[in-house]
Amino acid sequence: MREPALRVDRLVKRYGDFTAVDGISFDVAEGEFFGLLGPNGAGKTTTINAIVGLARITSGAISLFGYDVEREWRAARRTVGIAPQEYNFDRYLNIRDVLIYQAGYYGLSGPDVARRADELLARFDLTSKAKQVYTRLSGGMKRRLTLARALIHRPRLLILDEPTAGVDVELRLELWSLLRELNGGGTTIILTTHYLEEAEELCDRIAIINAGRIAALEDTHSLVGESSLQDVFLELTRR
Amino acid sequence: MIVNAVGFGALVKREMVRTFSIINQVIWPPVIQTLLYVFVFGLALGSRIKTVQGVSYAQFLIPGLIMMQVIDQTYSESSSSVFQGRFMNSIQELLVAPLSAVEIVLGYVVAGVIRAVFIAALITALGVFFVHIAPANWALYLLTIVLVAILFTALGIVFGLLAEKFDHIAVLTTFFITPLVFVGGVFTSTQFLPPLVRRISQVNPMFHMIGAFRYSYTGTGDAPLGVSLLVVAVLTAAALATALTMTARGYKLRT
Numbered sequence: 001m002r003e004p005a006l007r008v009d010r011l012v013k014r015y016g017d018f019t020a021v022d023g024i025s026f027d028v029a030e031g032e033f034f035g036l037l038g039p040n041g042a043g044k045t046t047t048i049n050a051i052v053g054l055a056r057i058t059s060g061a062i063s064l065f066g067y068d069v070e071r072e073w074r075a076a077r078r079t080v081g082i083a084p085q086e087y088n089f090d091r092y093l094n095i096r097d098v099l100i101y102q103a104g105y106y107g108l109s110g111p112d113v114a115r116r117a118d119e120l121l122a123r124f125d126l127t128s129k130a131k132q133v134y135t136r137l138s139g140g141m142k143r144r145l146t147l148a149r150a151l152i153h154r155p156r157l158l159i160l161d162e163p164t165a166g167v168d169v170e171l172r173l174e175l176w177s178l179l180r181e182l183n184g185g186g187t188t189i190i191l192t193t194h195y196l197e198e199a200e201e202l203c204d205r206i207a208i209i210n211a212g213r214i215a216a217l218e219d220t221h222s223l224v225g226e227s228s229l230q231d232v233f234l235e236l237t238r239r
Numbered sequence: 240m241i242v243n244a245v246g247f248g249a250l251v252k253r254e255m256v257r258t259f260s261i262i263n264q265v266i267w268p269p270v271i272q273t274l275l276y277v278f279v280f281g282l283a284l285g286s287r288i289k290t291v292q293g294v295s296y297a298q299f300l301i302p303g304l305i306m307m308q309v310i311d312q313t314y315s316e317s318s319s320s321v322f323q324g325r326f327m328n329s330i331q332e333l334l335v336a337p338l339s340a341v342e343i344v345l346g347y348v349v350a351g352v353i354r355a356v357f358i359a360a361l362i363t364a365l366g367v368f369f370v371h372i373a374p375a376n377w378a379l380y381l382l383t384i385v386l387v388a389i390l391f392t393a394l395g396i397v398f399g400l401l402a403e404k405f406d407h408i409a410v411l412t413t414f415f416i417t418p419l420v421f422v423g424g425v426f427t428s429t430q431f432l433p434p435l436v437r438r439i440s441q442v443n444p445m446f447h448m449i450g451a452f453r454y455s456y457t458g459t460g461d462a463p464l465g466v467s468l469l470v471v472a473v474l475t476a477a478a479l480a481t482a483l484t485m486t487a488r489g490y491k492l493r494t
Contacts (some may be wrong), residue, residue, distance in 0.1 A: 092257045105336035
């Protein structure tokens, strides 16, 4: 049987007395476009951080394509790329080098990497800014660079934390189109967003997290039903 | 030990790019400061001193100044690089990649050693040009620089992780490194100090670093070379182990 792209098994994450994630379990199948929704402080980012190795797991387990993220962390990390909400680029490198050095950290080097970086810059319409540092880019360009960096090592799973936060409608539609294209090409995508219409538009399946627990986990159509995702979300996350 | 050699190499290279993109902050200040020390203390005031440890005062000064700049620059660069990475979250680029704690720490350390050797080489050249002194024992010269650079790069990582604001990383420099370097024999032989101060100097780690390094120039020193090298080696091992442990545990790196 094929391993899921992501398996989260009874994940618990505590910070002192505070339980940020309280025993959640879910799988994401390879090739799926999966939405992870929830109000602020629900545990979405903590879950993502545990998946990519930025948060230590209190108990439970996470595996990526069958690789345990703690025991087989090197193999697991090679399979995943993350586009965080905030811009955390290296300010000493131009944006082409941001991509090339990121590939280097993943153990990749040589002319293939330079070619890949140029391809991604072209694909995300950043070629004209290749020699600039990221602080010179517009908000939309920084957002596109975040995606390009996450893709530089050809991850099988792409995690997007609020990829369209603060971007205008035009760019949002452009990013949606790019994400659909990536997913169509076989990349599994996990999306967290506060734009519910975005999740409804893009995701095959949605998990709604509230107070560290999964409040709903269904395919998008079944979850929304005759209602709207906003109504369902508010109903499930009302405190 | 190093599995992801490409990733490790990329980090070393990235640190060098950082160094040369802030060259006016990292490379030129130690060179210019050294020149000023040599001219003001070494050549102007030093002309009134006959010899120290068998060489002119200016010649005596050069190895101490090299060691002072190596200590200062390796600590300040690694601590600010790590702290800035944490502050801007750009260090997450390393943390999500398949890089181990050993690879990350050694990446910073190797870059610190290269930076130290480069700065030392520039100041050594100044010493040759202006006061006509060069190391007599190049192996000891390199060994001491490498050990001290590892020690202070590792300490920089430790304090870069501990710090909550930029001000915190200056604590070690202001209250420990600078005072201990100044009383550790950069400007004068401890033989000229009162007996009590001389005895206290024996427990000053900088005294041993400067002393061991000066041996590579003059072949003499205020403490036995073996003792000084042992002190430096033990401190280096301890600092490196601390930096590795903190990074492996994800101290202030992983939540």
